[in-house]
Amino acid sequence: MYVSEQEVRAVLTYEVLIPAIRQALIDYAAGRVNQPPRMILRAGNAEDYRNGWFGVMPVVAGDVMGVKTVTFYAGNDELGLHTHMAIVELIRRETGEPLAVMDGRLITEMRTAAVSAVAFAGLAPLHFDSAPSSFGIIGSGVQARAHIAALRHVWPEMREIRIASRKASNATRLAEEVGARSVPVEEAAAADVVLTATTSxxxxxxxxxxxxxxxxxxxxxxxxxxxxxxxxxxxSSYVVAEGRSCVERESGDVILSGAKVEAEIGEILAEPSAANIPRGQRIVFKSVGMAIEDVTAARLVWHALQ
Structure with missing residues (x-):
């Protein structure tokens, strides 16, 4: 069965995806997920920033196995194409039967934002004395829009959205769509919660x-x-990783700064009373994307279509 992006969009919702991702992150931290490192090959299509990459992300979890193949081409913006495109294959673990092949672009978009929503819901009550109200976004693309939608499911106190972008016109356009303000980057960064979602x-x-x-x-x-x-x-921040080994291996923010990953989000979600989340220090939640999230979303789509 091939599942198109339109079919994925018709059945995949944040209401079901966010709790499923939460459990997936707990399972990953507990060692119940077999997920090898992502393999990435450079496409060699250009000598500059337009040089794309091709990633292969396999995982075995619960009653399914799966693999996502994903491409990232920063230059696609100039061509009017998505920068990320993907395919997810879902396989029955018990027999090895292929269950479905589905378009993974929207799955990638939604699971990324859902991970952030899960992290926010788990960390914010441990970090803030009272619920934060302002949300600053650096970036105005797919993930900026997806994060606004996902976070609204777990953050009812969100009152103000500030959007900054390399192209001010893009920030203005998104701000008009979602009821936000287009602001300079310094003002977006001064919000209670700040999202960085760029290709810089x-x-x-x-x-x-x-x-x-x-x-x-x-x-x-x-x-x-x-x-x-x-x-x-x-x-200056307490760094929480989506997956410790993945972030320590793949995140330039961590590697190039020499920052230490203090905790993994699944550990905190499983036992919040044992977490030592600071209230007087900044927190950075760093995610790089994991196959378990893609297969979790694909499994939801598969069951919804049965």
């Missing part, structure tokens, strides 16, 4: 702009040699 290879968020107890969701900067946050932002 160099830092777009400086620590000097952040509140002393800011909560940063860092989801861009794909690769060990690129980053979105400067040294001050990283080294």
């Amino acid at each position: 290879h160099v830092p777009v968020l400086q620590g000097k702009w952040l509140k002393p107890n800011a909560f940063v969701l860092a989801v861009g900067a794909s690769g060990a040699s690129v980053r979105e946050l400067d040294d001050e932002a990283m080294l």
Whole structure:
């Protein structure tokens, strides 16, 4: 069975995806998921930033197995194409039978935002004395829009959204769509919660702009040699990883700054009373994307179509 993006969109919702991702992250931290490192090959299609990459992400979890093949081409923006495209194959673990092949672009979009929503819901009550109200976004693309939608499911106190982008016109357009304000990057960075969702290879968020107890969701900067946050932002923060080994291996924000990963989100979700989340220090939640999240979403789609 081939499942198109339109079919995925018709059945996959944040209401079911967010709790499923939460459990998947707990299972991953508990060692119940067999997920080898992502393999990445450079496409060699260009000598500059347009040089794309091709990733292969397998996983075995629960009653299914799966693999996502994903491409990232930063230059696609200029062509009017998505920068990320993907395919997910879902397989029955018991027999090895292929269950479905489905378009993975929307799955990637939604699971990334769902992971951040899970992290916010788990960490914010441990970090803030009272619920935060302002949300600053650096970036105006797919993930900016997806994160607004996902976080609204777990953050009813969100009152103000500030959007900054390399192209001010893009920030203005998104702000008009979602009821936000287009602002300079320093003002977006001064919010209670800050999202970095760009394709930049160099830092777009400086620590000097952040509140002393800011909560940063860092989801861009794909690769060990690129980053979105400067040294001050990283080294002044308590760093929580989506998956410790994945982030330590693949995140330029962590590798290039020398920051230490203090905890893994699944551990905190499983036992929040044991977490030592600081209230007076900044938090950075860093995600790089994991196969368990893609297969979790694909499994939801598969069952919804039965």
